[in-house]
Amino acid sequence: xxxxxxxxxxxxxxxxxxxxxxxxxxxxxxxxxxxxxxxxxxxxxxxxxxxxxxxxxxxxxxxxxxxxxxxxxxxxxxxxxxxxxxxxxxxxxxxxxxxxxxxxxxxxxxxxxxxxxxxxxxxxxxxxxxxxxxxxxxxxxxxxxxxxxxxxxxxxxxxxxxxxxxxxxxxxxxxxxxxxxxxxxxxxxxxxxxxxxxxxxxxxxxxxxxxxxxxxxxxxxxxxxxxxxxxxxxxxxxxxxxxxxxxxxxxxxxxxxxxxxxxxxxxxxxxxxxxxxxxxxxxxxxxxxxxxxxxxxxxxxxxxxxxxxxxxxxxxxxxxxxxxxxxxxxxxxxxxxxxx
Numbered sequence: 001x002x003x004x005x006x007x008x009x010x011x012x013x014x015x016x017x018x019x020x021x022x023x024x025x026x027x028x029x030x031x032x033x034x035x036x037x038x039x040x041x042x043x044x045x046x047x048x049x050x051x052x053x054x055x056x057x058x059x060x061x062x063x064x065x066x067x068x069x070x071x072x073x074x075x076x077x078x079x080x081x082x083x084x085x086x087x088x089x090x091x092x093x094x095x096x097x098x099x100x101x102x103x104x105x106x107x108x109x110x111x112x113x114x115x116x117x118x119x120x121x122x123x124x125x126x127x128x129x130x131x132x133x134x135x136x137x138x139x140x141x142x143x144x145x146x147x148x149x150x151x152x153x154x155x156x157x158x159x160x161x162x163x164x165x166x167x168x169x170x171x172x173x174x175x176x177x178x179x180x181x182x183x184x185x186x187x188x189x190x191x192x193x194x195x196x197x198x199x200x201x202x203x204x205x206x207x208x209x210x211x212x213x214x215x216x217x218x219x220x221x222x223x224x225x226x227x228x229x230x231x232x233x234x235x236x237x238x239x240x241x242x243x244x245x246x247x248x249x250x251x252x253x254x255x256x257x258x259x260x261x262x263x264x265x266x267x268x269x270x271x272x273x274x275x276x277x278x279x280x281x282x283x284x285x286x287x288x289x290x291x292x293x294x295x296x297x298x299x300x301x302x303x304x305x306x307x308x309x310x311x312x313x314x315x316x317x318x319x320x321x322x323x324x325x326x327x328x329x330x331x332x333x334x335x336x337x338x339x340x
Contacts, residue, residue, distance in 0.1 A: 018121040020329055027067045031081030034060045039264050042089045046097040056104050059137050091264035094210045099256035105145035106203045111138035158195045159247050186245055193288035198238045201231040204277055206256050211270050214263035268324040278312035
C-alpha cells in the first residue's frame with residue numbers, strides 16, 4: 001500500500017509589526033506627495049523642472065503600487081491615504097515653479113533619512129528589498145535636484161570652514177561649556193546641524209505662507225500662522241548663532257509663493273502635511289541635540305523641542321477633531337477579547 005506524500009506549500013512569512021508600520025506610513029506619505037506633485041505638474045512650465053517632477057511622480061506611483069500589492073497579497077486593508085479629491089486643479093498656481101524643485105529636493109532628503117531608518121527595522125527580504133530600492137531612488141532624485149538647483153543658482157551651500165592642521169583630542173571638560181562665559185567655536189557636526197535646521201525651516205515657512213494665504217477656516221489659519229512663526233523664530237535663532245561665530249547666516253534666495261488666495265488643497269491635506277512636518281522637526285531637532293556638545297546648543301534645542309511638541313499636540317487635536325487622521329493598524333486588544 002502506498003501513501004501519497006503531502007504537497008509541499010511555500011512558507012508564508014507574514015508581515016511583522018515593523019513591516020506593517022513601515023509600509024503603512026510610507027503609503028500615507030506617498031499618497032500625500034502624489035497630490036502635491038499632481039498639482040505642481042498641472043501648472044509647471046519650467047522645461048528643466050518638468051522632467052524631474054514627472055520622474056518624481058513616476059517613482060511615487062510605483063511605490064504606491066508596490067505597497068498596495070504587499071497589502072493585497074496579505075489580505076490587509078489598503079490605507080485610504082489621499083486622493084485627487086484633496087486637490088483642486090482649477091485653483092491658480094500657488095507656488096512658483098522653483099518651489100517644485102525645492103519640494104522634490106526636501107522630500108527626497110527627508111526620504112533618505114526615513115527609508116534608511118525604516119529599512120533597518122525590516123527583516124522580511126522582499127520588504128527590505130523594497131525599502132532599499134526606495135533609498136536608492138530617493139538618493140538619485142536628491143542628487144538630481146541638487147544639481148539642477150545649483151544650475152539655477154537657488155541652492156544655498158552649507159557654510160565652509162578651514163581645515164584643521166592636525167588631529168586633536170578633547171582635553172578639558174570646558175569643551176561642553178557655552179551657556180555662560182566664553183564658548184569654544186562650533187565643531188563641524190554642530191555647524192552642519194544648524195545649517196540644515198535653517199534650511200528645513202525656510203522650506204516650512206514657504207509652505208506655511210502659501211497655506212495661510214489660501215485657508216478660509218479661521219481656526220486652521222491661526223494654527224498655520226502659529227507654525228510659520230515657530231519656524232521663523234528657529235531661523236532667527238540659528239542665524240544669530242552663526243553670526244555670533246563670525247559665520248554668515250543663510251538667507252532665502254527667492255520668494256516662491258504667488259499672490260493667489262484660492263486653495264488648491266483640501267484642509268485635510270494641509271493639516272496632514274503640517275502634522276508630518278511637526279514629526280520631522282521633532283525627530284531632526286532631537287538628532288541635532290544628541291550630537292551637540294555645547295551646553296548653550298543643548299539648552300536651545302531642548303526649548304525648541306518643547307515648543308514644537310506643544311504645537312504638534314494642538315495640530316494633532318485638530319486633525320483628530322475633524323476626523324482627518326487615519327489610524328495606524330492596531331494590535332489585537334486581548335483584554336477586550338477576554339472580557340467579551
